[in-house]
Amino acid sequence: MIVSEIKKDIYGIIVNDWDRRLFDGLIPLPDGTTYNAYIIKDKKNVLIDTSDPRKIEKFMSIVKEISNGKIDYVISNHSEQDHSGGLPAVLSVFPDAKVITSEKGAILLDRLLLIPSDKFLKVQNGEEIEIGERRLKFFHTPWVHWPETIITYSVKDRVLFPCDLFGSHLATSNFYASSNDRVYEAAKRYYAEIMMPFRGYIKKYLDLVEGLKPDIIAPSHGPVHNNPEFIINAYKDWVSDNVKNEVVIPYVSMHGSVEKMVDYFVDKLIKRGIAVKPFNLTITDTGQLAMALVDAATVVLGTPAVLGGPHPAVVYAAYLFKILRPKTKFASIIGSFGWGSNMLKVITDMLPQGIEIIDPVIVNGYPHKDDIDALETLADNILKKHKEL
Numbered sequence: 410m411i412v413s414e415i416k417k418d419i420y421g422i423i424v425n426d427w428d429r430r431l432f433d434g435l436i437p438l439p440d441g442t443t444y445n446a447y448i449i450k451d452k453k454n455v456l457i458d459t460s461d462p463r464k465i466e467k468f469m470s471i472v473k474e475i476s477n478g479k480i481d482y483v484i485s486n487h488s489e490q491d492h493s494g495g496l497p498a499v500l501s502v503f504p505d506a507k508v509i510t511s512e513k514g515a516i517l518l519d520r521l522l523l524i525p526s527d528k529f530l531k532v533q534n535g536e537e538i539e540i541g542e543r544r545l546k547f548f549h550t551p552w553v554h555w556p557e558t559i560i561t562y563s564v565k566d567r568v569l570f571p572c573d574l575f576g577s578h579l580a581t582s583n584f585y586a587s588s589n590d591r592v593y594e595a596a597k598r599y600y601a602e603i604m605m606p607f608r609g610y611i612k613k614y615l616d617l618v619e620g621l622k623p624d625i626i627a628p629s630h631g632p633v634h635n636n637p638e639f640i641i642n643a644y645k646d647w648v649s650d651n652v653k654n655e656v657v658i659p660y661v662s663m664h665g666s667v668e669k670m671v672d673y674f675v676d677k678l679i680k681r682g683i684a685v686k687p688f689n690l691t692i693t694d695t696g697q698l699a700m701a702l703v704d705a706a707t708v709v710l711g712t713p714a715v716l717g718g719p720h721p722a723v724v725y726a727a728y729l730f731k732i733l734r735p736k737t738k739f740a741s742i743i744g745s746f747g748w749g750s751n752m753l754k755v756i757t758d759m760l761p762q763g764i765e766i767i768d769p770v771i772v773n774g775y776p777h778k779d780d781i782d783a784l785e786t787l788a789d790n791i792l793k794k795h796k797e798l
């Protein structure tokens with residue numbers, strides 16, 4: 410746990426979860442994560458978000474100490490339980506506290522945590538409340554990454570509390586993020602896994618955030634940004650429509666045919682000056698794959714035939730590709746079958762709508778000379794498409 414006074418009477422509480430390795434039963438956490446909450450001490454004391462129930466005892470002890478046993482408001486920027494799961498414990502210790510949230514937040518907190526309706530103070534977009542010397546302003550920012558999400562801004566202090574937005578799954582001994590590769594990498598992984606499907610919304614919210622000119626951005630995962638430009642600029646790049654001259658190749662090979670194709674294809678792309686990121690799906694960290702999808706112009710899925718269709722691991726990768734909604738412009742498929750398969754149709758039907766499909770290369774058995782030539786043509790076609798961008 411790290412506690413730091415980020416501005417006069419504003420305390421950040423970073424609760425490290427060094428050992429957590431999976432989030433939502435889905436997202437790998439190679440660097441653990443943190444659950445961050447904040448306390449503002451003014452005429453009214455305010456707690457901003459809580460903690461995951463995994464860490465609630467430690468969290469409550471520090472909240473009681475910093476608040477001197479007085480919390481008037483608890484702001485729930487986001488109802489997911491890694492931030493709201495501590496609410497029942499907080500309300501049992503501070504029974505008079507009101508929970509500030511959006512209309513949708515109140516519905517979700519009722520459904521998820523059985524918080525009684527009389528506890529809520531629902532705020533509208535742009536609404537402000539005065540807590541003494543300070544005004545807190547609330548903005549509705551739905552879909553980062555749930556429909557109820559809001560962000561809170563302390564106008565006087567110029568501190569923004571955006572909950573999940575701008576976060577990173579990175580357990581840390583440093584309270585503040587410095588502009589280093591480790592934080593950048595963790596924030597990009599987090600964006601790819603959690604925020605990328607909502608790129609269009611985030612674009613709009615970046616304008617809002619920039620307009621506020623925050624001095625500090627205090628998210629609810631990972632280090633706090635005392636250089637907001639660092640994370641705002643990174644997000645601007647990620648949410649932009651610009652793609653890089655890169656090909657991502659998620660693949661599986663069973664008996665070496667697809668591996669041979671991928672091997673050859675990778676070399677041919679590199680020869681044409683295209684960056685390549687192959688991912689053998691039997692050993693791939695899906696977070697790394699998601700991160701690669703943030704920028705790449707093209708995705709080529711490689712699959713062998715299994716029971717008449719594509720390999721299940723490739724189906725999983727294609728499904729992730731579709732639901733993560735990256736800005737990828739082109740896709741293709743390479744694969745090998747023994748005696749028949751509808752894998753091409755199955756995978757093609759799963760690709761994101763609107764993506765341009767470049768002629769695939771499906772071979773019977775081990776790749777022969779004409780198959781190798783077809784891979785060469787695919788590499789040429791990809792280069793041509795990338796040049797047209």
Ligand code: FEO
Pocket residue numbers: 487489490491492554573629630
């Ligand atoms: Fe960190 Fe969407 O919860």
